[in-house]
Amino acid sequence: MTTRAALRDRYSFGNLEEVLDLPDLIAIQRESFKWLLDEGLAQTFRDISPIKDFTETLQLELEFDPDDEDLRPPPKFSVEECKEKDMTYSAPIFVRARFMNQNTGEIKEQTVFMGDFPMMTDKGTFIINGTERVVVSQLVRSPGVIFQPGERFRLRNLSKHQLVTGTIHPYRGEWIEMDVEQKPGKDVTAGARVARKRRISIFTLLRALGYDEENHPGFLQRFVDYFDFLEGQWEKDAEIAVTQEEALLEVYKRARPGEPPTVESARAYFRNAFFEPRRYDLSRVGRYKLNRKLGPELEFLERQFGLTLDRPDLDQPVISQCEMLAATTYLLNLAKESPGYRLDDQDHFANRRIRSVGELIQNQVRIGLSRMERVVRERMTTQDVEAITPLTLINIRPVVAAIKEFFGTSQLSQFMDQVNPLSGLTHRRRLSALGPGGLSRERAGFEVRDVHFSHYGRMCPIETPEGPNIGLIGGLASYARVNPFGFIESPYRVVTDGTVTKEIVYLTADEEELYVVAQANAPIDTEGKFLNDRVLVRRSPQAARLQDLRLQLEQEVFFGATTEISSVPPQEVQMMDVSPKQIISVATALIPFLEHDDANRALMGANMQRQAVPLLRAEAPYIGTGMEKRCATDAADMLLAEDDGTIIELDGDHIVIDYKKLGQQNIRLKKFERSNQDSCISQKVRVGRGDKVKKGDLLADGPSTDIGELALGKNLLVAFMPWEGYNFEDAIILSERLVKDDVLTSIHIKEHEIDARDTKLGPEEITRDIPNLSDEILANLDERGIIRVGAEVGPGDVLVGKVTPKGETELTPEERLLRAIFGEKAREVR
Known part of the structure; x- marks a missing residue:
C-alpha cells in the first residue's frame, strides 16, 4: 500500500536533465x-x-x-x-x-x-x-602570502610613492609587510615592517634572517646585481647593520622601542615572533597557500643565486627563513616586471575562506x-x-x-x-564577513561588497541584505561545498575531446581558472557530444601584472578584471557547469522564471520569501522550480520515516510505527509550539493506519509544508487592474472570501512573563482582588488571578492580576473614613 504522501506528481518542463543531485543543504x-x-x-x-x-x-x-x-x-x-x-x-x-x-x-x-x-x-x-x-x-582573509598593487595604483594617484606590497599573514602571530616605493627624483627602495612598526630596509631584514656576508658570502651582491634598481639603496645601506647581530638589533629597536637592546633579547624576540609554534601558527591553510605561491620561487632562488635551501615540511606550522627570502624576491620580481609574476586580488575566493x-x-x-x-x-x-x-x-x-x-x-x-x-x-547556509577577525560594516569598502567573478557557483550574487550589510552577508550557492582548507568548491562536468562525460569534479576558485568552461545549457546529444560547431565558454581573467596597471594609469583607462566570454570549437572545452542553478542560492532558486526578473527585484524576492508566516492551511505552489521538496526535507521541520516500516496506530498528536530494523517507536508530534519569531510550529499527520512506509517517506507535514513540499503562500487568482483608486501604487484589495474563509490566516504564539517581587514597601502579590476594576474585566481570571486556559481575550484585557504596594501618604479625612469602613481593601496599591 502506498502512502497518501506519495500521491502528488510533479511534471518537469525543463530542457536539461539533472546530472547531479543537490548535496545535503546543511x-x-x-x-x-x-x-x-x-x-x-x-x-x-x-x-x-x-x-x-x-x-x-x-x-x-x-x-x-x-x-x-x-x-x-x-x-x-x-x-x-x-x-x-x-x-x-x-x-x-x-x-x-x-x-x-x-x-x-x-x-x-x-x-x-x-x-x-x-x-x-x-x-x-x-x-x-x-x-x-x-x-x-x-568569510575571512585566508592566511598565507598576498602581493597587491601599492597605493599609487590602488588609489590611482601618481603622487603616491608605493608601487607594490607583499604581506605574510599567519593564522596567529605577527604580520610581515614588505613594499617597494619610489619617491619623486629618488631611488627605488624596498622595505619591510615587522609587527606593523616602523619601516626597515629590506637588506636589514635579509641579514637578520641570516643572509649576511658571514653565513652566505657574496649572496647580497649577487642579489643586488639581479635586482639592479636597488643599487642606490644598497650603496646607502652598505654600512648600516652589516652583520646578522646588528640587523637583529635594528629590528628589535623598531619592534620594542624604549627597551635596552641586547643581542640575546633581539635574537629571542625574532625567534619567538616567527619561529615558535606557540606564538606563530600558519595553520594547514596558510602552509598550503605558502607552498603553492612560493614553491616555484624557492626553485628560482636555488637556480638564480645558487643557494642551498632547507625546504619546509608540509606540516610545518611556522614560517622558514627561506620562505621570507622567497616572498622578498617575488615582490622584487613584480616590481622589476619580470615575466610570469602576477598580483593577487584580496577579494578573490582563492584568498578568502x-x-x-x-x-x-x-x-x-x-x-x-x-x-x-x-x-x-x-x-x-x-x-x-x-x-x-x-x-x-x-x-x-x-x-x-x-x-x-x-x-x-x-x-x-x-x-x-x-x-x-x-x-x-x-x-x-549564511556566510558573513562580519564578526571577530572579520570586517566591520563601517570600514568595509565597495570592492569587498561587490559581486566578484570568483563567486560563480560558490556564493549567490542575488541573495544579500539591502541595508548597511549589503555584500557583507551572502548565501552559499546551491551545489557548493567547503573543502577541508575552508575554500568553497563548485562542481563541474569533465569534457574530454568534445564529449561531456558523467565524471564530476569539484574545483576551488583558483583551480577553476585553469580551465575553459561551457554553460550548463550548451546543447548536447544523448552521447554527450556538443551539437553546435562553436560552444559559448568562459575563461577566468588572468591576474594583473604591474606593467598592466602602470599602462592603465598612464593612459587614464581603468577596468577591473572580468571573465572573458568567447566561442570555441567543442574540442577546446575542458569543463561544463552541472546546472544553471549552481550559481544561485537555495532561496533564489525557489523563484520560478528567475531569468526574466530584474536583479534588484529578485534580491527582494529571495529575501522576502523568508518573511512568509506559516498559514493555517499550507498550499504548495502550482508552479514550482523543483527545489520545494528538497528545501522542506533539509530544513528538517517535517517528520520523516527513519527506516522501512508499517504504521500501527496514530492520532492527531502521535504516530506508532513498527520499523523493520529499529522496532516499534512512538513518535510524538509537535503541536502548537512557539518558534523564536512567535510563529506556530505544528505538525500534521500525512499517513494512515496500516500504511507501509519506506525510509525517508513523509509521516507528518511541518509548518509551511504541504505533502512534503515547501508551501510559503497561496495560489490566488490575481487581477492586474485599477479599482477606483483603492489599489493605488502598492495597495492591494482582498476579496471577502479570502478573509471569511481564513485563506491567509496565521497563528502567532506569544509568551508573557510576570514577576512578583519583594519590594521595600512589602511584597507584590498575584491576586484576583484588584482595586478599581469591575467584575466584567476580571471575569476570565481564576481564583489565583491568572487568565483561564481557553478564554478569548482582546487588546487591553487583564491576563494576570498583580498588586504592588505604594508608599503611604498623609490620609485625607474622607480616606480615613473609607479605611475605617472597608479596612485593608481601601489601601493604596497599583
Whole structure:
C-alpha cells in the first residue's frame, strides 16, 4: 500500500536533465561540527600539552581521545527536554590528565571533567538556555602570502610613492609587510615592517634572517646585481647593520622601542615572533597557500643565486627563513616586471575562506585553555609538590566561560530565524564577513561588497541584505561545498575531446581558472557530444601584472578584471557547469522564471520569501522550480520515516510505527509550539493506519509544508487592474472570501512573563482582588488571578492580576473614613 504522501506528481518542463543531485543543504554545519568532535578538540589539547612549570621539572599532559566513549558520553537530556526546561543541549567532555615530576619520576593519572559542551542537534542548530541558535559561517582573509598593487595604483594617484606590497599573514602571530616605493627624483627602495612598526630596509631584514656576508658570502651582491634598481639603496645601506647581530638589533629597536637592546633579547624576540609554534601558527591553510605561491620561487632562488635551501615540511606550522627570502624576491620580481609574476586580488575566493562552526568553537576553546594554562602554571609553583594531582591543578572555569561567552554573546552565534522552514535553512547556509577577525560594516569598502567573478557557483550574487550589510552577508550557492582548507568548491562536468562525460569534479576558485568552461545549457546529444560547431565558454581573467596597471594609469583607462566570454570549437572545452542553478542560492532558486526578473527585484524576492508566516492551511505552489521538496526535507521541520516500516496506530498528536530494523517507536508530534519569531510550529499527520512506509517517506507535514513540499503562500487568482483608486501604487484589495474563509490566516504564539517581587514597601502579590476594576474585566481570571486556559481575550484585557504596594501618604479625612469602613481593601496599591 502506498502512502497518501506519495500521491502528488510533479511534471518537469525543463530542457536539461539533472546530472547531479543537490548535496545535503546543511552539510556546512554538520560536517564542521563533526570535524570538531573527531579531530579539532583533540588537536587543541595536543597544541597546549604539555604544560610545564617555570623550572621545567613538573609537567601536565592533557589528552582527549574522540574514539573513547568514556570521554565523550551522550547528552544527558533530549532536545525536547532542553527546550521545555530552558536548558542547554550539551554533553560532558572528559580528558585524560597525566602529571609528571621529572625529579622523582612520579606519574599521576586522572580523568578530568572539562565542562558541558554544547552539542549540535540533527538540524544543525544549538539549544542554548532553551532557545534555538545558529552559528553562522564566517568569510575571512585566508592566511598565507598576498602581493597587491601599492597605493599609487590602488588609489590611482601618481603622487603616491608605493608601487607594490607583499604581506605574510599567519593564522596567529605577527604580520610581515614588505613594499617597494619610489619617491619623486629618488631611488627605488624596498622595505619591510615587522609587527606593523616602523619601516626597515629590506637588506636589514635579509641579514637578520641570516643572509649576511658571514653565513652566505657574496649572496647580497649577487642579489643586488639581479635586482639592479636597488643599487642606490644598497650603496646607502652598505654600512648600516652589516652583520646578522646588528640587523637583529635594528629590528628589535623598531619592534620594542624604549627597551635596552641586547643581542640575546633581539635574537629571542625574532625567534619567538616567527619561529615558535606557540606564538606563530600558519595553520594547514596558510602552509598550503605558502607552498603553492612560493614553491616555484624557492626553485628560482636555488637556480638564480645558487643557494642551498632547507625546504619546509608540509606540516610545518611556522614560517622558514627561506620562505621570507622567497616572498622578498617575488615582490622584487613584480616590481622589476619580470615575466610570469602576477598580483593577487584580496577579494578573490582563492584568498578568502570559510571559518565554519567547528573552527570558530575550536578557537574559543583554545582561548579558554590558554587562560587555564596560566592558572595551572601558578598552581604548580604555589602548591606542595607531593600533594599535587591533576584535579588540584586544573580549573575548568576559563574554558567553560569562553564557550559560554561565544554562544551567548558572539556576533556569529545568532538567534535562529524560525519564521518558516526556508528562513531557518538559509540562516544555516549564511556566510558573513562580519564578526571577530572579520570586517566591520563601517570600514568595509565597495570592492569587498561587490559581486566578484570568483563567486560563480560558490556564493549567490542575488541573495544579500539591502541595508548597511549589503555584500557583507551572502548565501552559499546551491551545489557548493567547503573543502577541508575552508575554500568553497563548485562542481563541474569533465569534457574530454568534445564529449561531456558523467565524471564530476569539484574545483576551488583558483583551480577553476585553469580551465575553459561551457554553460550548463550548451546543447548536447544523448552521447554527450556538443551539437553546435562553436560552444559559448568562459575563461577566468588572468591576474594583473604591474606593467598592466602602470599602462592603465598612464593612459587614464581603468577596468577591473572580468571573465572573458568567447566561442570555441567543442574540442577546446575542458569543463561544463552541472546546472544553471549552481550559481544561485537555495532561496533564489525557489523563484520560478528567475531569468526574466530584474536583479534588484529578485534580491527582494529571495529575501522576502523568508518573511512568509506559516498559514493555517499550507498550499504548495502550482508552479514550482523543483527545489520545494528538497528545501522542506533539509530544513528538517517535517517528520520523516527513519527506516522501512508499517504504521500501527496514530492520532492527531502521535504516530506508532513498527520499523523493520529499529522496532516499534512512538513518535510524538509537535503541536502548537512557539518558534523564536512567535510563529506556530505544528505538525500534521500525512499517513494512515496500516500504511507501509519506506525510509525517508513523509509521516507528518511541518509548518509551511504541504505533502512534503515547501508551501510559503497561496495560489490566488490575481487581477492586474485599477479599482477606483483603492489599489493605488502598492495597495492591494482582498476579496471577502479570502478573509471569511481564513485563506491567509496565521497563528502567532506569544509568551508573557510576570514577576512578583519583594519590594521595600512589602511584597507584590498575584491576586484576583484588584482595586478599581469591575467584575466584567476580571471575569476570565481564576481564583489565583491568572487568565483561564481557553478564554478569548482582546487588546487591553487583564491576563494576570498583580498588586504592588505604594508608599503611604498623609490620609485625607474622607480616606480615613473609607479605611475605617472597608479596612485593608481601601489601601493604596497599583
